[in-house]
Amino acid sequence: MRTLTLLAVVALCACSKTPAAATEASAATPSPQSSAAPPAAALLGQEPAKPVPAQLPDVLARVNGEAVNKTEFDRAVSALEARNGGPVPAQQRDRVLRQVLDQIVDYKLLIQEGRARKIEATDAEVDARMKEIQAQFPTEDAFKQMLTARKTTLEQVRSDIRQDITVQKLIENAIADKVAVKPEQVTDFYTKNPDQFKQPERVRASHILIMVPKGSDVAAKTAARTKAADILKDVKAGKDFAALAKQHSQDPGSAQNGGDLGFFQPGQMVGPFNDVAFKLAPGQVSDLVETEFGFHIIKVAEKQTSRTVPLDEVRPKLEEYLERMNREQQTDAFVNGLKTKGKIEILI
Secondary structure, three states, X not given: OOOOOHHHHOOOOOOOOOOOOXXXXXXXXXXXXXXXXXXXXXXXXXXXXXXXOOOOOXXXXXXXXXXXXXXXXXXXXXXXHHHHOOOOOHHHXXXXXXXXXXXXXXXXXXXXXXXXOOOOOOHHHHHHHHHHHHOOOOOHHHHHHHHHHOOOOHHHHHHHHHHXXXXXXXHHHHHHHHOOOOHHHHHHHHHHOHHHHEEOOEEEEEEEEEEOOOOOOHHHXXXXXXXXXXXXXXXXXXXXXXXXXXXXXXXOOOHHHOOEEEEEOOOOOOHHHHHHHHHOOOOOEOOOEEEOOEEEEEEEEEEEOOEEOOHHHHHHHHHHHHHHHHHHHHHHHHHHHHHHHOOEEEOO
């Protein structure tokens, strides 16, 4: 069950790709989906959802007599669309809007139960969460622009935060003693899912990047190549690679780490970079490698052959994964219990 609030669907922090950035392979740990509404592709082949009227009424549903009004529904849909970077696809409108409504209903049930149990968020907790959110924006104006884009206000965000914390406390109180993972569960999952723990060949490498922005003219490209070639001479002369990367590399994701990209597997890097990195031996440095990002100098630190990751190595991450799954299952069961004893009226 995915509860739907402003915090759940707005995606308040942005992710950015850095040139040739690498994420350490996580083949050893399965990862459940976590989107508030699945992408259109994931919905293909499913039974059609009940049509949602083009003109929505002022009240879409009632949860134990409490209305789900059009304003809060529209706000949730707007936030979802803002997060996904565009409107809900027309062919998926009915299914996605039904899911949004279902999640709002679930959330109201949880809020009502929290009230019944006299569970509350403190002002200090709300203030702390608000600071965390605002810190994800470069300026106060950027934060205000987000509020405008999501058709919401600072007061509404604080209200959402308060409710969100209350619901989190409620769920934790209700399921805390049911989510612990037993050692035999870890062993059993590992034994029954061997393919989940196969790790392909991997390389750990560092690089120095001199960028060539898209649309650059011949002169700019030549200047970038010349600069990269001069740095390569320093590398070949024995100067410290990490120090040169910190000084010259224009990859913001790795420069401050001495160009270290961590481990990556075949296909994670752009083609020319990938091909060279997997041909180099540990300790070797490449010549200039040109990609769509610019010119790279690559140094391989370590290579690993394909393997099955041992249980002892993967155990901590696997325990985390299984605990997340337990938590989701127990949360579903808790919400379903609230639905069973509650009165839910869907009016569209």
